[in-house]
Amino acid sequence: MAKYAIGVDYGTESGRAVLVDVANGRELATAVHKYANGVIDRVIPGTKVKLDPDFALQDPNDYLAVLRVTIPAVLRAARVKPGDVIGIGTDFTACTMMPVDADGTPFCMIPKWRSRPHAWVKLWKHHAAQHEADKLNDMARRRNEGWLKRYGGKISSEWMLPKIMQILDEDPEIYKAASKFIEAADWIVMQMTGEEARNSCTAGYKAIWHKKDGYPGKAFFKALDPRLENVVDEKLSRDIRPLGQKAGEITARAAKLTGLKEGTAVSVGNVDAHVSVPAAGITDAGKMLMIMGTSICHMVMGTREKIVPGMCGVVEDGILPGFQGYEAGQSCVGDHFAWFTKNCVPEAYEKEARRRGVSIHDLLVDKASKLEVGESGLVALDWWNGNRSILVDVDLTGMLLGATLLTRPEEIYRALIEATAYGTYIIIENFEKYGVPVNELYACGGLPERNEFLMQIYSDVTGRSIKIARSSQAPAVGSAMFGAVAAGARRGGYATIFDAAKRMGGVKDRVFRPRAK
């Protein structure tokens, strides 16, 4: 009798469930649910409270709605009985965090706090805590904190501690009243199992936790702000669970919400980028996976801990057990092209696209692909949304250089693609310079399948072949794989993620190879 696992991938705008055959990774059904409140960046829903610039919040009710809608949908579509689903795994954007009370209720669900911005989920791309990040980095540098270099020398404003510090600075009542600050990745697991199980991936990459050294010390936090001295014990957790562990089982309440059977295995939470690595069949060092969508995450494993300036982080067992997991990233890729087509493409091009029956992206690709390399003379820097690696500065802004009166839209479009490709090249070069080999490239996400022209430029610019993950929904499939591992071999799953990756992961036949220029 076939066994199945479900993976749920929580993205920026929606959540997606996929139901997978445990034996071979075949995807039987997919369902997507768009968050009703999406990215909240202007006004708190149901109020007139305006948000400051750079705020990006979310509503945790939207996360529950994803479970309620998509899981019954995939069960129905695949005609699979809940009893044949042996495990479920989830992955999330990160650091996406919120204050909760003692029983795990998010503050924004409590009427008393609801109208206050800091009661809500801070989405990964909430960029309003730069001031706090600067302060934290400054103090860490002055105190020569050893952990700083494991994060490329800079803690991002997107991460857990700057976000907590911003709450303390701007709404100390909420800081004080909050029982915990929790990653959305862990909160959603808690909604399924009834108990908290903090995952090592977000703790390591986003909250400065280290397998051997733990968190930064009390003295550091005290120096930063006396009120923060005991932040770890008061507001976080030292009980960190490695990836691949079982977090618990579906409770009666969660069974009612999802339609799954009570007792179904649930894996500890994970991050969308990290969970995609085994989905692409990657199980060893030197193979970099680019998760390409609105932004790019670059994941590569190594055998030793190396210090790489400007990377996002290195975490032992942070991607797969037994390896050092390295992460870097670019914060503006798909977003970049979406901005361009929305703001900078003239009406004549829209008309031409309609006449030819193609999308505006396809039209631009068609025109841009006819240009010679360097023909336009344009050079761009892809900092439209700051720079994550290797400069780690969200305040950087984009540049276009070399425009003339003959410059055409497709030339700008191509220059933006090249800018993002060179952004990736700089990241690879930097890893290799500091002792982390990058021998092969893999890609997954929306862009690689939609835009072959872009993938070819990436291959040309990086001088490396690029393989594409077999699944177009790699994070959800990766999560399902971890669900199968949580269930374990005895219940029809796998003993380790390596076993699962061999059977359930892999790449497509099409490989992009670099052309000599």
Place this chain on the structure above:
Amino acid sequence: MAKYAIGVDYGTESGRAVLVDVANGRELATAVHKYANGVIDRVIPGTKVKLDPDFALQDPNDYLAVLRVTIPAVLRAARVKPGDVIGIGTDFTACTMMPVDADGTPFCMIPKWRSRPHAWVKLWKHHAAQHEADKLNDMARRRNEGWLKRYGGKISSEWMLPKIMQILDEDPEIYKAASKFIEAADWIVMQMTGEEARNSCTAGYKAIWHKKDGYPGKAFFKALDPRLENVVDEKLSRDIRPLGQKAGEITARAAKLTGLKEGTAVSVGNVDAHVSVPAAGITDAGKMLMIMGTSICHMVMGTREKIVPGMCGVVEDGILPGFQGYEAGQSCVGDHFAWFTKNCVPEAYEKEARRRGVSIHDLLVDKASKLEVGESGLVALDWWNGNRSILVDVDLTGMLLGATLLTRPEEIYRALIEATAYGTYIIIENFEKYGVPVNELYACGGLPERNEFLMQIYSDVTGRSIKIARSSQAPAVGSAMFGAVAAGARRGGYATIFDAAKRMGGVKDRVFRPRAK
């Protein structure tokens, strides 16, 4: 009995005649004729000969067509008898030049030469002689030529000598066969009077001629290229006529072409920017006129010869007799906004403009005017068409810095306007730094009347009030004034251009005043 003068202004795309009452400058009729061959930058008309990039040619038949079409048109429209027109003046883009044979026939009108690019008129914005300009500047610097500093330390590739050098380099047969190289400004006068009368304005600003020192010496030309040793005597002219002089009178042949009476006075040729100064009523030092269209020319007079790095030139009597005439310029202003609206404005904006019944420029102005100063964080450099002053480098290209995912089209549009305004500010600051006061600003041309928002930004950025020339066709009116001066006081005109400016020139009531920021 009222007397009239006609001014003909030769622009980049068309020629325009205006018929003016000599007593008060009132404009009675205007006619415009678009050049049939326009700017020739791809293929030589009637052939399959492709042009190299940066070529910009014209057809002198188009210049004759302007006389043939527009002069009868204004006479008819104003119901003025040819006998009551006492004089005609003309102005031209510059340096716009061509090779001619002994009787003044342009080489491109001669079948033998017609299919060769260098036989045609090189328009002012022909930018293919940069290599030659570099060579000339390099040699002048090495030999410490004194005249170089009168041109801001650099001779532009747009000017006469680099254009001649390019012909010599690329088509030496044409160089050898040409009887003369002549400014279009002087050629058109020759078509009316039957004789050559080279004007001091183009000779001074564009051909390195100086009232006291003449042209550069033979030794310099020889050092540049032995074949150029006698270029002045062989291919140019040392007989230079000051502005305001009479060049001659309408010949029988020209009377037939234009409908004017034989014997009507014709003034020596002039340049569109320079001729506009008296049209704005400017007759003394310290008042800078900005001629604002596709590009900006900045004209200001001083009482002494000062050396100003990066200016286009200083020529004694080059604007009005008795003053040092200073010129500077920006090569991309109206062109900049035209490029932007053509290439970068999304369809949604075009639709909104149509719905509101306004032009796309007006829509962008409306949106941009609601932005706070500096709100967008964008900074641009207006080098989309190179930089004329104060860097004098046509190979420079444009830059936009500070773009984010929230950047909107109107923000870019405003940044481009600000970039051009700061371009002007840099030019003013540079003049004052080197001893040429700029106390007041005047403007003429298409932009000041179409775009009050832009004029206000120029006033704010420069910190100076801006007055607008009364006539919306200042060059043509200025040319008519010179026509009235060529006729002289005895025939019902004026003895000097100062007298003419007092009666026929002036500004509008509306003045833009700088706002504190």
